[in-house]
Amino acid sequence: xxxxxxxxxPSSSSSAVPSNAGARTLTDSPPTSTLLEPQVIEIPDKRARxxxxxxxxxxxxxVGTHREELQSFELSLRDAGIEKLNLVRVSSIYPPNxxxxxxxxxxxxxxxxxxxxxxxxxxxxxxxxRLIASSIGCAVPADRNAYGYLSEHHAFGQTDEVAGExxxxxxxxxxxxxxxxxxxxNKNWDEKKEVFKISDLIVKTTHIAQSTIIAKLxxxxxxxxxxxx
Numbered sequence: 001x002x003x004x005x006x007x008x009x010p011s012s013s014s015s016a017v018p019s020n021a022g023a024r025t026l027t028d029s030p031p032t033s034t035l036l037e038p039q040v041i042e043i044p045d046k047r048a049r050x051x052x053x054x055x056x057x058x059x060x061x062x063v064g065t066h067r068e069e070l071q072s073f074e075l076s077l078r079d080a081g082i083e084k085l086n087l088v089r090v091s092s093i094y095p096p097n098x099x100x101x102x103x104x105x106x107x108x109x110x111x112x113x114x115x116x117x118x119x120x121x122x123x124x125x126x127x128x129x130r131l132i133a134s135s136i137g138c139a140v141p142a143d144r145n146a147y148g149y150l151s152e153h154h155a156f157g158q159t160d161e162v163a164g165e166x167x168x169x170x171x172x173x174x175x176x177x178x179x180x181x182x183x184x185x186n187k188n189w190d191e192k193k194e195v196f197k198i199s200d201l202i203v204k205t206t207h208i209a210q211s212t213i214i215a216k217l218x219x220x221x222x223x224x225x226x227x228x229x
Contacts, residue, residue: 054117054227056099058106059136061210061223069124072218076122076210080222084112089120090227092171094140094148100206101228109228117227121152121167124220133158134223135209137167139175142203149174150225164209165189172196172205 060082064075077083121134137151151170155163169189176183179201183192196202210221
């Protein structure tokens, strides 16, 4: 049997994909895009984030003795009851509306490892028979909305009383100059204290001091005003 060659072309089907499938013509509308609305990010005021104004303060002191200077300082902090704190020394402004609390009350607020700001004075020596002292003075204005002053002082050859009154005089004198109180800086502390009391602008002055006489090892004395929230 003779076979015939089939020259017929395959018929096109309606399901066939055209060659220009997926191509966009000029008459096509452009694809639409969804625009994201801008987000408003609130950034807190930097001043508000950084502002730390203590509301309470307590005073403490201590002395430590050891063959190593650093360890004598550590022992002085233990004697003062503040060795568990990460202490940050700050300058000498007594905050407005800040309340002075007792040492015992302040120590009850301490949590090991907490960061605490303080005004601190310390002095170390290993010179035998040498008298050393550290002190903090405080002056509080009558206007509780105004700020006061804290002063730090350390010296050789001064007792607790002498070093303490010197620091108290420093703090009161600094506050008096900001309040416009006129006084003679060459007068002794007792005379200036009477002038400050008469003015009725300074309501309280006080101090804390620690002294010791060196034996054979290193000794450190410390006095501190510790701030609390």
